[in-house]
Amino acid sequence: MTIMIIISAVFIILAVILTFIRFLIGPTVYDRIAALDVLTLITTVIIVVLAVNYKQKIFMDVAIVYSLLSFIGVIAFARFMEKKIDQ
Amino acid sequence: MINEIIGVIMFLIGSIFMFLGALGLMRMPDLYNRLQAGTKATTLGIIFTILGLGIYYPEIIFKAILIVLFILMSNPVSSSTLARSAYKKGIKYYEKTINEVEDICLK
Numbered sequence: 001m002t003i004m005i006i007i008s009a010v011f012i013i014l015a016v017i018l019t020f021i022r023f024l025i026g027p028t029v030y031d032r033i034a035a036l037d038v039l040t041l042i043t044t045v046i047i048v049v050l051a052v053n054y055k056q057k058i059f060m061d062v063a064i065v066y067s068l069l070s071f072i073g074v075i076a077f078a079r080f081m082e083k084k085i086d087q
Numbered sequence: 088m089i090n091e092i093i094g095v096i097m098f099l100i101g102s103i104f105m106f107l108g109a110l111g112l113m114r115m116p117d118l119y120n121r122l123q124a125g126t127k128a129t130t131l132g133i134i135f136t137i138l139g140l141g142i143y144y145p146e147i148i149f150k151a152i153l154i155v156l157f158i159l160m161s162n163p164v165s166s167s168t169l170a171r172s173a174y175k176k177g178i179k180y181y182e183k184t185i186n187e188v189e190d191i192c193l194k
Contacts, residue, residue: 004095008102015102015109022112022121030118030173037165038112038125042105044154045136052144060150067154071161075168082172 016042033077040070094143101135104128117181118173126166133158 016039023035044067051059111124134155141151180186 001091001095004099008099011102011106015106018106018109018113019125028118028173028178030169030178031121033169034118034122034125034166035112037162037169038109038129041129041133041158041162042109044158045101045105045133048137048140048147048151048154052140052147057147057150060147060154064150064154064157067158067161071165074165078165078168078172082175 012042012045029081033074037070037074040066040073044070090142090145094139094141097135097139097142099139101132101137101139103132104135105132108132117184118178119170119184120181122166122170126162130158130162133162 019035019038019042023032023039026032026035044063047059047063047066051057051063105128108125108128111128112121115121115124137151137155141148185191
């Protein structure tokens with residue numbers, strides 16, 4: 001069972017590295033925003049893993065607020081870039 | 088004992104889906120393909136990983152279901168808004184993409 005947890009951790013670390021490469025080399029701004037969305041979702045999973053690792057139930061509330069701020073951030077960036085062409 | 092096995096297997100499946108979503112975000116040729124790969128696969132991965140952790144530790148299952156429901160509602164909305172904004176700004180397609188409205192109906 002420890003082997004499967006280590007394999008899952010390796011997959012999550014590879015996902016973070018690939019998404020961060022796309023965040024660095026993205027040709028347009030929208031690629032970077034999409035990569036930022038995926039990075040915040042993976043960070044939510046990592047916060048839940050920390051909550052069950054340190055046995056702190058308050059970290060689950062931190063994960064809820066973090067996913068809320070990720071959603072609001074992506075919506076704000078998209079609407080801002082859309083409004084910018086009209087002027 | 089049985090809930091630990093089910094939780095670990097669901098966590099493994101979810102982490103594989105998150106890796107596939109990040110690989111699609113890296114390898115796809117176009118912004119819209121990247122959004123499609125990076126959002127849908129990652130949403131499925133989030134559902135499997137957080138529900139797997141909630142099954143493994145049953146004391147956090149309520150807030151885990153709350154996080155999963157919120158992400159299930161909010162993530163397609165943010166992806167749709169991002170694609171709409173990019174389409175209005177006129178981001179180029181991949182050259183093999185066929186846009187049925189502009190390429191077929193309007194000609």
